[in-house]
Amino acid sequence: MEKIIFMNGSPNKSGNTFRIGEEILKGVSHDILQMSDYKVYQYGQAYPDDQINEIFKSIENVSTIVIGAPVYWYTVGGILKTFIDRLYLLPEAEVLKGKNLYFFAQGSAPDEGTVRTIEHLASRVAELMGMTLKSVVVDSSDGNKIINTMNINE
Numbered sequence: 001m002e003k004i005i006f007m008n009g010s011p012n013k014s015g016n017t018f019r020i021g022e023e024i025l026k027g028v029s030h031d032i033l034q035m036s037d038y039k040v041y042q043y044g045q046a047y048p049d050d051q052i053n054e055i056f057k058s059i060e061n062v063s064t065i066v067i068g069a070p071v072y073w074y075t076v077g078g079i080l081k082t083f084i085d086r087l088y089l090l091p092e093a094e095v096l097k098g099k100n101l102y103f104f105a106q107g108s109a110p111d112e113g114t115v116r117t118i119e120h121l122a123s124r125v126a127e128l129m130g131m132t133l134k135s136v137v138v139d140s141s142d143g144n145k146i147i148n149t150m151n152i153n154e
Contacts, residue, residue: 004029009076064152068105069104110138110139119138
């Protein structure tokens with residue numbers, strides 16, 4: 001049986017990103033990882049309380065990852081961006097290889113440049129981490145396009 005995890009990349013644990021993620025996963029068994037619950041430091045920093053490996057352990061045995069993030073300043077928010085930055089050269093990031101990736105971002109009327117930037121980010125993460133990008137949708141904060149077009153059961 002497929003195991004799915006929803007990684008909420010918003011600092012607001014019950015905000016629009018969470019609501020949209022839960023709506024697209026309605027009726028689908030899944031775990032939730034609130035990224036704001038973890039300390040993940042910037043690339044190049046090394047502190048003993050860094051928890052990136054705990055995130056890797058949480059996603060190690062899943063087959064599908066659904067990542068949701070708010071749009072801040074024309075790209076995904078800092079929580080998710082810092083996690084993505086840290087994937088570089090970490091052998092632990094190998095746990096992502098072979099997983100399916102669904103990626104969505106929502107914010108206040110993202111323009112075409114923002115959409116292209118986030119689509120490129122999602123496709124590069126999938127390519128470099130050896131994942132299969134199943135869907136990437138960028139939408140306004142209501143998330144109707146995400147909810148109506150992202151089918152996790154594809």
